[in-house]
Amino acid sequence: MNIKKTAILAAALSVFTLTAATADTIKMAFIDPLSGPFGPSGESAYTSFQLAAEHINAAGGVNGDKVEITGYDNKVNPKESLVQLQKALDDGARYIVQGNGSSVASALIKAVNKYNARNPGHEVLFFNYAAVTPAFTNEMCSFWHFRFDAHADMKMAAITDWIKQNPDIHKVYIIGQDYVFGQAVAKAAVEQLAKKRPDIKIVGNELHPLGKVKDFTPYTQKIISSGADAVITGNWGADMQLLMKAAAESGSSVPYLTFYGGSKGTVAALGAAGVGRLYQVSEGITNLPASPEQYALIEEYKKRFPQYDYYYHRAFNTMAMFKAAAEKAGSVEPIPVAHALEGLSIDQAYGKAIMRASDHQVQQPLYISVVSDDVKYGVDDTKYGWKLVPGGTISLEAAEQPTTCKMKRPT
């Protein structure tokens, strides 16, 4: 029930693994879907982490130690994830990386909390790069958990601010996946719209099963008949791609405001119909002005993994922050690294990234972009790519949201 691709991928990815045996290795376990409907989401992140690790190792590693990332396939199933976590721990991993699915992240946070309490001296840290249910850095916050992606309330604030500036929007339809994350997105949308645009009518608030719907036509037809002016969705992976496939088929021109429009295949599913219609909010897009090194990285990624596009910028941020923290702490042990991560600030390609100490939630600028045919980098092997909308930059300070976290640190 699991696929370990370390050996296979490492052999293909890196010549540096040959020398890795001589130095100590820092073992990281990447627990995410590597097969099934969400397989591409997991794999494109996995390849991003691999490339980031490879760059770090090429530049001398972390405090001289090499980083090794091993993939564990969890099929977005929380129970299976705990089985894989157990295997990862047995294999000697001290850092757990996961992102796809808040249901999984929630189980992992609880499991890591318990494991660390029961096994002092063998603590592990959980780096969450994409599970964005706000609770994880609020009421559920944990010293062992760090989130490297903006959470749902932060992203929703960006979307609702954009809606606020568009007086043409009067009716909004919310559609999402029926689990803790989709519910959080719907709740945030309803609350924030009521505050920012009380005149807006929410004409639909729909949750569908996670990863099980194969034909979204009935849903898109419902959206059309509701007369919505805009759709808000937190869908990701296949659920995002198929929703847009059905939207393209139904021929309506309602704009879709998404968290994960960048999921593989989504832009291709819409084709020309996506231009000016599919929006996403993310921590960076390839078509932002950037340094030559960043452009080189984007091109290197595409060359190495032609089936994916450079999308998981936060994977590179995660690894960069880990390296910076380990160097600051002078150790690769989880507890010193965790303390060093608190309040750590790095300069990344699209602005600063600060790990807020009070709740372990990264603070970074966010960007609202829309599909355009006039871009430097297209995605999904089409000419369509993501372009910043006017006024679409949300500064780090503006994106910040308060937290209710009462962090308990080990003494």
Place this chain on the structure above:
Amino acid sequence: MSTQDTFDYSAHVPSNAEKFRQRTLPLLIFAAILVAIPLTGPSRTMYTLMHQMGINIVLAMSYNMLLGRAGLLSFGHAVYFGFGGYFAMHVMNWIADGSGIWGGFPVFLLPVLGFGAGALAGAVIGWPSCRRAGTTFAMISLGVAELVASGAFMFDGFFGGEQGISGDRMNGPQMFGLTLGPISQVYWFIAFWTIVGVAGMYAFTRTPLGKLSEATRDNPQRVQFIGYNPQRVRYMVFIFAGGFAGLAGAMSAVNYEIFTPDAFSLGPSGFILIMAYVGGITYFVGPIFGAILLTYMQSMMSDFTDAWLLYLGVLFISIVMFAPRGLAGIVFGFGAGLRGPRPRAFLITWLTHLAGIALMLIGLIVLVEIAVRWSNGYGEAFAPFGLPLAQSNPLSWLLVLLSALAGGALTRRAARMREAQA
């Protein structure tokens, strides 16, 4: 008629020594093995594996109460496992809250409640479905399983939605001085309940109800003639099978501290069926063999090969086609053959057969592993024992072809030898 009347049954009653040797001794040996295992100082990985094996042994055996003993083919046994586990999970959280009477309930005894919950689910679901046997029963079990699995995503209060229910086993009063924190302490919990489960199910086969369930499987009409209602017999067996599955569910709840609605779905139910069948449903201990082998394949073989499910499928189909009595049938058949009139001829035939199967297996493995690496597309070559078998290497294809042909010839030869002996 008269011969039956004068038949002296007392000559066939097993002596006390025989009873001990055939009934009690195997259980004692089983328990002794479980007690001895921690003395070998197993690694964390080994503990993880053995816990899963213990759970699966109880689960597969509870399934065999239906399929092997009562002849009821179910595609929804995971439902009772799930209900037992979910209830145990909730109780674990009540214990943590310390509310009401639950504060004083030890986590160690959760499997008792799991048994109750599984039996209750069996009683509710079994009432309509046990009225029929055969394919109708199989289809109802499938429908119920899918119904519960998809319905579970609706009632988040009990099932916890997509992320399920998690808990912490380190609460409440301790038993036998076990905190159940470290994995080596959980071992004693699993071992204890595995023994209780196996002993309980063995005891069940000795009861009149257990005997009747076999009679109902073989000839329901005659059961009716002697004054029993086959429907009621099936229903009672179904409740007990559900109970033992629930016991396994509670063991799983304590071991993993999480339960998700996926536990109810067709996948886990199918895996239970395969475990029991591969092990051998006509033997009481068969499912133990199946549970151990398949758990090992699931956890360990998946590290070596991406295609372990393919091997599982091949294994299952081969068992269905060529060895319907399962692994236990092969093992006990081997023993019986050696004790038979011509052990030498039997051994030669058997070894020929084994060599043939091994050769065919080599061909299959080479073929599959080359294909898997080609499919992954990472450019890695299959190189067992340093022998590079790339898909461009004619040697690999020669190896596949030759071993398959030679293996086929050997098995056919073995079959002919067996016919000659018979």
Place this chain on the structure above:
Amino acid sequence: METIVFALVNGVIYGLLLFMLSSGLTLIFSMMGVLNFAHASFYMLGAFFAYTIMGATSFWLALIFAPILVGLIGAAVERYGLRRVHVNGHVAELLFTFGLAYLIEEIVKIVYGKTAVNYRVPSILDFPAVQIYGADLPAYRIFMLFVAMAMLIGLWLLLRRTRAGLIIQAALSHPHMVGHLGHNVPLIFMTVFGIGCALAGLAGVIAGNIFVTDPSMAVQMGPIVFVVVVVGGIGSLEGAFVASLLIGLLQNLAVGINASFADIFGFLGLTSASEVGSITVSSLGPVLPFLLLVLILIFRPQGLMGEREL
């Protein structure tokens, strides 16, 4: 109103697709008593073969050759697998097809990878055909409707108007009698199994590109097809047809309804704050077929239009 029209259109298309899948299974089940667990796997094979053939040549060749290929594989499975297991009884046959489903899925994963393949609608049919209440109905869905109708008529003609069809019909209800009359029953079984699988393959060819062509499509479709066959009734193609449409419409209508249990059963004092009250009808879609299955099996085991019990 719009929602109902949409649901009707989608429901009929989906229902006909289900019928294409289940007609073969009904034939096989009624004749051989084998519930073929791997039937949906042949549906999956159809979609993947079509993807390969379409990549090499065109969709139209795929439409013809993919089902034939699937049919041949099906016939081979019957000849060399099922017939062997037959002596061990129905449970062994059922388990054989169960294992086969596992095997086919794993082989597909090795050959085509673990994630979805990009099997697309042919560009010639990739345009909106009609507009209903502001939403486009793609031409490809109309095309599906026609293929399904053509299959329906073809099957009907085959069974009612040809000699072979008469024998098959006879074998449906009285297989032994047909054997006694001197017909080669094993050959009939193999042919019917092949045709049934080919029909499933055809369904895969035309559905794989509007749904998703991935290795999990068989597992997702399999149980629903069983529901259709059992609800329709043994030996009854008409029953399978009615059940297919019924389930297609039920599922699509449910998605279209926004009401929650609290809205419907409010008069009983159910509020939307409670667990049961907050369940919406649209979320019931996946549960309905199985509820129907269990109810039918308990109260009418011969199915809607079947003549004998399971």
